[in-house]
Amino acid sequence: MDFDYFTQLFLGGLTRGSIYALIALGYTMVYGIIQLINFAHGEIYMIGAFTGLIVSSVLTMMGMPALGVVVMAAMAAVIYSSAYGYTMEKIAYKPLRNAPRLSALISAIGMSLFLQNYVLLAQTSDFLPFPSLIPDFEFWEPYAHMITSPELVILITTFVVMVLLTVLIKFTKIGKAMRATSQDQVMAALLGINVDRIISFTFVVGSATAAIGGILIASHIGQINFYMGFIAGIKAFVAAVLGGIGSIPGAVLGSFVLGWTESFFTGYISSDYEDVFAFIILVVILIFRPAGILGKSETQKV
Amino acid sequence: MKKMGKLFAVLSTLLFTSVALTGSCFAAETIKLGVPGAHSGDLASYGLPTVKAAELVVKKINANGGVLGKQVELLVEDDVCKPEVAGNSATKLVSDGADVILGHICSGATKAGLGFYKDAKIVAMSPSATTPDLTLSGEYPNFFRTIAHDAVQAKLQVKFATEVLHVKKIAVLHDKGDYGKGQAELARKYFTEAGIEVVLFEGVTPGAVDYSAIVTKVRRFKPDLVVWGGYHPEASKIVSLMRKKRMKTAFIGGDGVKDDTFIKVAGKYAEGVYATGPMDISKNPLAIQAKKEHQDAYGSDPGAFFDAAYSAALALLNAVDKAGSTDYDAIIKVLHTEYVDTPLGKISFDENGDATGIGFSVYRVENGAFVEQK
Numbered sequence: 001m002d003f004d005y006f007t008q009l010f011l012g013g014l015t016r017g018s019i020y021a022l023i024a025l026g027y028t029m030v031y032g033i034i035q036l037i038n039f040a041h042g043e044i045y046m047i048g049a050f051t052g053l054i055v056s057s058v059l060t061m062m063g064m065p066a067l068g069v070v071v072m073a074a075m076a077a078v079i080y081s082s083a084y085g086y087t088m089e090k091i092a093y094k095p096l097r098n099a100p101r102l103s104a105l106i107s108a109i110g111m112s113l114f115l116q117n118y119v120l121l122a123q124t125s126d127f128l129p130f131p132s133l134i135p136d137f138e139f140w141e142p143y144a145h146m147i148t149s150p151e152l153v154i155l156i157t158t159f160v161v162m163v164l165l166t167v168l169i170k171f172t173k174i175g176k177a178m179r180a181t182s183q184d185q186v187m188a189a190l191l192g193i194n195v196d197r198i199i200s201f202t203f204v205v206g207s208a209t210a211a212i213g214g215i216l217i218a219s220h221i222g223q224i225n226f227y228m229g230f231i232a233g234i235k236a237f238v239a240a241v242l243g244g245i246g247s248i249p250g251a252v253l254g255s256f257v258l259g260w261t262e263s264f265f266t267g268y269i270s271s272d273y274e275d276v277f278a279f280i281i282l283v284v285i286l287i288f289r290p291a292g293i294l295g296k297s298e299t300q301k302v
Numbered sequence: 303m304k305k306m307g308k309l310f311a312v313l314s315t316l317l318f319t320s321v322a323l324t325g326s327c328f329a330a331e332t333i334k335l336g337v338p339g340a341h342s343g344d345l346a347s348y349g350l351p352t353v354k355a356a357e358l359v360v361k362k363i364n365a366n367g368g369v370l371g372k373q374v375e376l377l378v379e380d381d382v383c384k385p386e387v388a389g390n391s392a393t394k395l396v397s398d399g400a401d402v403i404l405g406h407i408c409s410g411a412t413k414a415g416l417g418f419y420k421d422a423k424i425v426a427m428s429p430s431a432t433t434p435d436l437t438l439s440g441e442y443p444n445f446f447r448t449i450a451h452d453a454v455q456a457k458l459q460v461k462f463a464t465e466v467l468h469v470k471k472i473a474v475l476h477d478k479g480d481y482g483k484g485q486a487e488l489a490r491k492y493f494t495e496a497g498i499e500v501v502l503f504e505g506v507t508p509g510a511v512d513y514s515a516i517v518t519k520v521r522r523f524k525p526d527l528v529v530w531g532g533y534h535p536e537a538s539k540i541v542s543l544m545r546k547k548r549m550k551t552a553f554i555g556g557d558g559v560k561d562d563t564f565i566k567v568a569g570k571y572a573e574g575v576y577a578t579g580p581m582d583i584s585k586n587p588l589a590i591q592a593k594k595e596h597q598d599a600y601g602s603d604p605g606a607f608f609d610a611a612y613s614a615a616l617a618l619l620n621a622v623d624k625a626g627s628t629d630y631d632a633i634i635k636v637l638h639t640e641y642v643d644t645p646l647g648k649i650s651f652d653e654n655g656d657a658t659g660i661g662f663s664v665y666r667v668e669n670g671a672f673v674e675q676k
Contacts, residue, residue, distance in 0.1 A: 005522050010516035018510050063585040127535050136546075145521075145548045151514070163403045217511055223535065223544045231509040266515035267522075272478070272505045274515075 009267040010260070015151040017219075017259025018158035021252045022213030023236035024216060024243070025165065026171060026206030028251035033182045035101065039108040040088060042233020043070045043115035046226065048081040048211030049218040053130055060131065072125055072134045077211040084115075085207025086200055094196070112230075119226040122126070127225045130218040150220045157216060162211055162252055168205070169248065178202060182246075235278075242282055244295025253293055257281065332375040333368070333622055335360065335615070336400030336424075338391040338415060339392045339407035340383035342662050343566075348554075349407040351605035352429055353378055356404055358595050359615035369623045381406055385414035392418035400424060401628040402478055402618045404611065409433035413449055416442045423630040425637070427618055429610035434488075437654040446499035446651050448506035448614040448644075449607070455556055459529060460605070464663045466675070467552055469526035471637035475516065475540065484530030485556050489529045501525050508536050517543045525551060533558040538568035545571040552576065556639070557662070572667045581663045582674060583609060587647035613644030613657075 023045055056073040064072070092111045096104045133255045134150040147155075169175040180188040181198045189195045218224045218233070235258065243254020258278055265277040285293060305578055329489045332454030337356045340349035353376075368374055377400050379391040386410035395403065396418055403419055403426035406412040412431040419426045420442055427446040428436075434453040436445055463469045472493055476486035483505065490500050501523040517540065520528060528544075528551055530537050537559045544551060553575045555564075565572045583589045592612045596604040620642045623631035641650045642658075649657045665672035 005518070007519045009515060012512070012518055015514060016512045125587070127563060127567050129569055144546075148546045150546075179401075205333075220573070221511065221513075221539050223538060224536075227509070231507075232511050235511065263515040267519050270504055271507075271516045271519070274510075280656055 001146040009152075009168055009263045010234075011147045012267075013260035013263030015154055015259070017239075017256035018154050018296055019156050019213065019217050019232070019255075020211055020236045020239040022094060022154075022161065022216070022256035023232055024240040024251040024255050025161070025248065026052075027240040028243075028245055028248060029165075029202050030246075032094070032246035033178060034097070035201060036093060036104050036235070037106070037108065037245075038093075039204075039233070040092075040111035040115055040239075041206065042229030042231075042236070043112050044081050044085055044088075044207045044229075045121065045210040045214040045217075045232060046224070046229030047115065048077040048082055048207075048214030049130070049224045049228065050123060051080040051211070052077040052133075052215040052218065053128060053224060056133060066133070066135060073213060074215055077215050078208045081207045081211035081214070082204040082281045085203040085210075089200055094199075104165070111176065112146045116226055116230070123226065125226065127223045128223050130151065130222055132222065133215065133219040150216070154216050154220060157212065158252070161212065162248070164203070165209075165248055174198070174201065177206065200206075201255045229263060238278065238282055242285055242292055244289075244292030247292070247296070248296035250292055257285075257293070306577070315404045324551060327423065332373050333370070333402075333619070333628065334375050334377055334398065334400045335618065336377045336379065336395040336398075336403040336405065337387065338379040338381050338395060338403065338405040338411075340411070341378070341380040343382045344410065344477065345383040345503055348606050349383070350431060351379075351608040352404065352407060352611035354596060354600060355429075355592070355608050355611035356615050358592070358599060359612060359619065362595075363619055366502070369619050370626065370631040374619065377412055381411045381415070383408040383411055385410045388412070389409060389418065390415040390417065396422040396424065402622060402633065403427065404429070404614050405589075407607070409436065412436060412445075416445055425618070425621070425630065425633050427614045429614045430607040437656050440654070443634065444657070446614075446655040446657070447661065448610040448617065448646060448649065448657045450580075451491070451656060453488050454656075454661050456485065456492045458496070458578050458662050458664065459489060459554055459556075460492045462578075463493070463529075463554065464496055464498065466664075467527060468619045469498060469552075471499040471501045471523075471525050472527045472529055473520050473523055473525040474500055474504075474531065475502075476505050476509045476521075476530070477532030477536050479532060481510070481558065482530075484527070484531070484533030485558075489531060493529070494608075506536060506540070508532075513540050513543050514547075516540070516666050517549070520551070521547070521549055522546070524632035527554060530559060534561050534564035535567070538564055538572065542568055542571040543574055553580070554664075560665055560672060562672075565667055565672070572670075575667045576675075577665050577667075577672065578662045579665055579672070581661060583646055586647060588643060592645045609645045613646045613649065613660075616644050617642050617649065617651075617657075 026041045050287050052073045054071050055076040058071055059069045092107045096107055137149045140149050177193045177198050181195050185195050239255040239258045240251045243250030261281045262274050262278050266274050313391040321337050337353055339352055364373050377398055379395055381388040392415035392608050407430050409431040412428050425444050429448050432451045434451045473485050474490050493500055535557050541553050557579045561578040587676040589609055598621045621633045621636040624636045624640055637651045646660045649659045652658050664675045666675050
């Protein structure tokens, strides 16, 4: 019984961590390349979920089979959110690239509020039901009480996305350019790398992962509204900082640590203090490792 | 300064003449119904429908010869829903000679006014103040209300859970907010008093991405029923997750859950969920008539607490009529013993001053709609 309970909490924390990870990846990639905390990232996730809802409703009405709906909705959400991410970078961050970092941060917060209110006005302030796009797999039925099919899909997707991102950054030409830009923008530009394009590409990739997250999570919790990106974004940001912002394995590890912390504290102590414990862990880790678990500490040159 | 002085003089003259007029024309010939409440400010939408209800009732009664052969006169006072203003409104109504009071609207303001009415031996009846203590403390024998107080809902849940669902142990979850936590604490109190074990009492963070940990924890304690204090968005997330994790534990919420959005959002997972909410009065002929009177007189649908206020006005004036005078003790006796037909149904008042025969019902989601459980 007790081991069973532990396993369930462990799996619950793993799912929650995967959810955070899908959002945290975008934070950490953008930070890694231009040292900007993109506070509007949670809103991209929310827009992805809204696009997914609209497209899947239309397709379901047209009588498309479930699998087709999932694929089409995910593709539409990825394309739409990436377009938002790209435009956002061009409008709100590119003009401020050489401005003090605080200006870009304020711009990011402004973008976040703008997108939230835009969706509030253009769509609705109500909670909307989100269809369960991921069906209950029959072969999984014996384990469904431990971890549901959508949770399983979230876990696998996070793993796949993480592997793909690692391959992209480590083994492709554009990945090499991204690493170079992250290390030294001026030097990278001198060596013939189109820095602007690399930065745009980073935003597009980050937004795409957030959109995938948006669809999976919305179909897991079954509802969306314009405000859903805020709390999820904050938690994912904490996870990214916990793991070491700028580091991709760090973001994933930080997300799992945060997910497990919340899950176990809720399970063994009380959910009243879930957020309190989450932030205590953050503070404790930052005291001992100021750059996060896997972060590289950089000495500032004066 | 000189100008101000002149203005003041004119104003006070006007005031005096108006007082003199009412004094001379209607002295002792009218029944005065005081209507204090929130008539301006943020919460005016809670108070104004009561004024309209009083106007409609009084118009109808006056057209039929009034009460005890006298016409009924309204004394409307704005308390802006603020306790500090409500004291002044109450004093003014007392000194203007109000015979009975319909109000106040907000619980805090009601509490502030009640002491003045008690000293002056005036009966007050609120259509909307729901703080349990106003009646349950026994401090104000002159106070009555035509709305069920918050604890009624919790007691109804206990009654339903023990008599219909036969539960032995329950889990109480809430959203940590004023409304949700308040409900959860009342539920814990009354369930414990009924001898039912509360195995889990916890708050969850609204808006979190995932509730699987708390759902797992609920499963571990194996309650027969989950009682939810809070609004519908979190309720639908938790219920959906429970059902997805193959848990069949019954789930009951309060009026924050009895909202059609809950069914819309939770979809098939909403089936079988219980919620308590105000009784359905839309089929009561008096309620239909009151609504029609409002539409005819003001060209719009009635607002918040209109039915309760309409009923309170009827109950008060009926009590004066039956008592044969505006004597305090006689009115109170009638309110406690006589039934009166109102839009809320046939009501009387229990020893605390709460209306009987009104309140909440338990609903169950069946085929995508809330169905009242008898």
